[in-house]
Amino acid sequence: MLFTDFSLDKRLLESLKHMGISEPTEIQQQALPIALAGKDLMASSKTGSGKTLAFLLPALQRVISTKALSKKDPRVLILLPTRELAQQVYGQLRLLVANTQYKAVSILGGENFNDQAKSLSRDPHFIVATPGRIADHLEQRHLYLNGLELLILDEADRMLDLGFAPQLKAINEAADHKRRQTLMFSATLDHDHINDIAATLLKTPSHVAIGASH
Ligand code: ADP
Ligand code: MG
Numbered sequence: 001m002l003f004t005d006f007s008l009d010k011r012l013l014e015s016l017k018h019m020g021i022s023e024p025t026e027i028q029q030q031a032l033p034i035a036l037a038g039k040d041l042m043a044s045s046k047t048g049s050g051k052t053l054a055f056l057l058p059a060l061q062r063v064i065s066t067k068a069l070s071k072k073d074p075r076v077l078i079l080l081p082t083r084e085l086a087q088q089v090y091g092q093l094r095l096l097v098a099n100t101q102y103k104a105v106s107i108l109g110g111e112n113f114n115d116q117a118k119s120l121s122r123d124p125h126f127i128v129a130t131p132g133r134i135a136d137h138l139e140q141r142h143l144y145l146n147g148l149e150l151l152i153l154d155e156a157d158r159m160l161d162l163g164f165a166p167q168l169k170a171i172n173e174a175a176d177h178k179r180r181q182t183l184m185f186s187a188t189l190d191h192d193h194i195n196d197i198a199a200t201l202l203k204t205p206s207h208v209a210i211g212a213s214h
Pocket of ligand 1 (some may be wrong): 023028047048052
């Protein structure tokens with residue numbers, strides 16, 4: 001199977017070519033059709049299996065191929081537990097958006113709050129963030145999520161371990177509308193609180209578990 005087997009925009013296929021990537025990994029093969037169809041998804045597979053592109057490609061495809069719900073609000077919000085993980089995902093996202101007209105920013109804990117407020121005021125289409133910091137900006141009304149089309153939680157188990165459930169719920173409520181899609185990725189799905197947060201955030205999700213032991 002190849003990436004060209006999916007209905008992905010030419011620019012995305014070109015970017016993948018430049019990255020030297022042609023064959024989707026197992027998690028990508030299973031997650032892409034579900035995510036591209038606009039469905040909610042809860043997915044797990046081990047570290048290093050390619051989860052990042054499994055959500056970045058559908059995110060870019062959705063933004064490229066559909067009309068924005070709002071001119072100002074971000075269209076895609078990607079949440080990660082730590083700065084380091086968010087920076088890695090932001091790096092891959094930048095490679096993909098570089099070939100398009102869309103804007104991406106990262107909003108991470110430990111960086112200058114006012115600078116972040118400024119970059120949010122430039123109406124980015126994609127935001128990669130840690131939950132605490134983005135919740136602070138929501139509270140300060142530096143951004144609104146009424147037009148959010150896609151909410152992505154990566155390393156959901158670790159976000160819960162770090163105590164981010166209240167921030168995830170606040171973000172979920174700020175982006176609570178019928179047309180929102182939610183994708184949740186985790187190294188494991190048999191974490192105590194994963195099902196609770198999934199029940200709150202996801203609408204009748206499809207499940208994909210690669211290499212699960214049961
Ligand atoms: P995970 O999030 O599951 O831990 P990543 O998305 O970080 O995994 O991917 C791990 C590595 O594999 C990255 O260096 C990424 O560029 C590479 N990679 C992802 N998908 C593919 C693919 N289809 N073919 C080859 N390499 C890939
Ligand atoms: Mg990952």
